[in-house]
Amino acid sequence: MPLKRLSVTAVRNLHPVTLHPSPRINIISGSNGSGKTSLLEAIHILGLARSFRSTRLQPVIQHGEDACTVFAEAVLKNGTACSIGITRSKQADYQIRIDGQTIRSAAQLAETLPLQLINPDSFRLLEGAPKQRRQYLDWGVFHVEHQFLPVWQRLQKSLKQRNSLLRRGRIQRSMLVPWESELIAAGERIDEFRQAYLLKLKPVFENILGRLVLLDDLTLSYYRGWDKERSLNQVLDDQFERDAQLGYTQSGPQRADLRLRIKGMNAVDILSRGQQKLVVCAMKIAQGYLLQEMGAAQSCVFLVDDLPSELDEKHRKALSSLLEDLQCQVFISCVEAQQMQDCWQNDTPLSMFHVEHGRIVQTV
Numbered sequence: 001m002p003l004k005r006l007s008v009t010a011v012r013n014l015h016p017v018t019l020h021p022s023p024r025i026n027i028i029s030g031s032n033g034s035g036k037t038s039l040l041e042a043i044h045i046l047g048l049a050r051s052f053r054s055t056r057l058q059p060v061i062q063h064g065e066d067a068c069t070v071f072a073e074a075v076l077k078n079g080t081a082c083s084i085g086i087t088r089s090k091q092a093d094y095q096i097r098i099d100g101q102t103i104r105s106a107a108q109l110a111e112t113l114p115l116q117l118i119n120p121d122s123f124r125l126l127e128g129a130p131k132q133r134r135q136y137l138d139w140g141v142f143h144v145e146h147q148f149l150p151v152w153q154r155l156q157k158s159l160k161q162r163n164s165l166l167r168r169g170r171i172q173r174s175m176l177v178p179w180e181s182e183l184i185a186a187g188e189r190i191d192e193f194r195q196a197y198l199l200k201l202k203p204v205f206e207n208i209l210g211r212l213v214l215l216d217d218l219t220l221s222y223y224r225g226w227d228k229e230r231s232l233n234q235v236l237d238d239q240f241e242r243d244a245q246l247g248y249t250q251s252g253p254q255r256a257d258l259r260l261r262i263k264g265m266n267a268v269d270i271l272s273r274g275q276q277k278l279v280v281c282a283m284k285i286a287q288g289y290l291l292q293e294m295g296a297a298q299s300c301v302f303l304v305d306d307l308p309s310e311l312d313e314k315h316r317k318a319l320s321s322l323l324e325d326l327q328c329q330v331f332i333s334c335v336e337a338q339q340m341q342d343c344w345q346n347d348t349p350l351s352m353f354h355v356e357h358g359r360i361v362q363t364v
């Protein structure tokens with residue numbers, strides 16, 4: 001869902017600004033510490049009510065100010081306008097408004113403005129804990145499967161209850177049964193959603209990866225979080241004693257993972273940094289393409305922090321062409337504008353912004 005007007009007030013070092021971004025490609029250049037990432041961070045806050053740099057929103061509020069605000073007018077897929085605003089003050093939690101209505105859940109915000117972030121931390125998708133890859137997978141499922149959120153919430157609740165009973169100690173097997181039946185029902189649904197989504201994602205990912213880099217041996221597979229030969233019911237039953245000793249549920253959809261391997265080894269142990277960046281980009285861009293293909297309610301906005309770093313010219317251009325073909329709105333930050341200037345076709349709407357000491361000026 002492209003943003004056609006974006007206002008940012010009191011976010012980090014940024015001076016108050018109103019921008020009119022291109023519905024397609026936006027390049028934000030500036031030297032280190034000028035405020036490029038802060039602009040991407042502001043858009044991220046607008047879409048997810050959280051920063052990608054700090055777990056709390058308070059550090060994002062400009063020193064000496066009481067609150068930060070990000071506001072945008074966006075265009076929905078059906079062509080109608082939609083306004084989204086978020087304010088976070090030092091004293092209170094955030095306030096979100098969509099079309100003048102206050103909303104309480106960040107999930108509604110995420111549904112309205114699907115965002116994909118590619119930044120130096122995205123490497124964690126390959127090298128980090130399974131949680132990162134589960135979140136990646138669930139982002140996709142959330143945007144294409146409306147039943148995902150309520151089922152996922154039921155799963156979290158039943159799992160929390162089971163774990164808290166397990167932690168109490170000296171527990172009877174029968175005491176877990178009511179929570180387990182909820183956990184099993186929700187867990188199996190979540191597994192079905194994830195499998196169905198991955199089946200669609202895999203060919204898109206392989207195609208996109210092939211346009212970026214030749215890695216024929218790379219495989220992407222799914223681990224559902226428990227033994228594939230046994231039902232979740234059976235696994236919970238068999239592992240009860242051990243779960244009770246440990247005080248938590250060892251197996252289940254909360255342990256699901258995506259595995260990226262090359263010749264049976266972890267891809268992250270084999271690939272160069274540049275190749276890892278390309279694989280991560282292919283994974284994220286594939287989700288954008290799939291969202292379009294599956295006719296999701298809104299198209300995705302891509303935030304790409306420091307695209308040129310660790311990529312040579314050939315790969316930079318290949319990546320740009322994928323983002324361009326996606327026909328989404330893209331915000332790309334870089335130090336030198338000219339590194340990103342000649343990557344686009346002549347008819348692609350392109351806007352360029354330069355940031356200096358927090359002041360953003362549109363140059364093209």
Ligand SMILES: Nc1ncnc2c1ncn2[C@@H]1O[C@H](COP(=O)(O)OP(=O)(O)OP(=O)(O)O)[C@@H](O)[C@H]1O
Pocket residue numbers: 011012013014030031032033034035036037038039059060061062063335
């Ligand atoms: N709450 C805050 N209030 C005011 N300034 C802040 C706040 N938090 C961070 N800053 C400053 O804002 C600037 C933000 O820089 P930002 O990370 O956006 O720069 P950048 O252009 O992306 O740099 P780089 O190219 O090094 O990644 C930094 O100079 C930082 O010291």
